[in-house]
Amino acid sequence: MSDGITEARRGTYWKSNKYEQLNKENNMKQLWYFSAPWCQPCQTFGPIMDQVAEKGIHVHKVNVDYEPNASTTYGVKSVPTIILVENGKEKARFVGARPLNEVLNFYNQ
Numbered sequence: 070m071s072d073g074i075t076e077a078r079r080g081t082y083w084k085s086n087k088y089e090q091l092n093k094e095n096n097m098k099q100l101w102y103f104s105a106p107w108c109q110p111c112q113t114f115g116p117i118m119d120q121v122a123e124k125g126i127h128v129h130k131v132n133v134d135y136e137p138n139a140s141t142t143y144g145v146k147s148v149p150t151i152i153l154v155e156n157g158k159e160k161a162r163f164v165g166a167r168p169l170n171e172v173l174n175f176y177n178q
Contacts, residue, residue: 096156096157097127097155098127098153098154098155098176099126099127099128099129099153099154099155100118100121100126100127100128100129100151100152100153100154100172100176101128101129101131101139101143101151101152101154102118102128102129102130102131102149102150102151103131103133103139103140103143103145103148103149103150103151103152104130104131104132104133104148104149105132105133105134105148106132106134107134108148108149110148110149110165110166111148111149111166113166114149114166114167117166117167117168117169117172118130118151118172120169121169121172121173121176124173126173126176133145133148143159147164147165148164149164149165149166150162150163150164151163151164151167151172151175153175153176153178160178161175161178163175
């Protein structure tokens with residue numbers, strides 16, 4: 070587990086402070102999950118995002134306390150926030166915890 074990267078079955082679940090590099094280098098469709106350890110909805114939503122990653126969807130987990138530049142860059146003001154990024158650009162976002170099927174529908178839009 071070097072560089073804070075962990076594999077989650079078929080998908081990748083990144084916990085990385087290299088968000089700019091990852092965003093520029095990856096033209097794939099991906100979800101950016103902004104959260105914080107003190108956030109109760111994030112604690113509930115975290116296992117759902119683990120399930121999303123296990124389904125083969127690329128998920129970048131961003132801790133807003135440790136990566137404030139990423140939060141500023143993406144204009145994240147509340148957590149949890151999920152941003153759908155495709156070809157390095159934001160396509161859509163939502164704020165708040167959602168059930169697994171809603172996250173999957175959001176990704177497949």
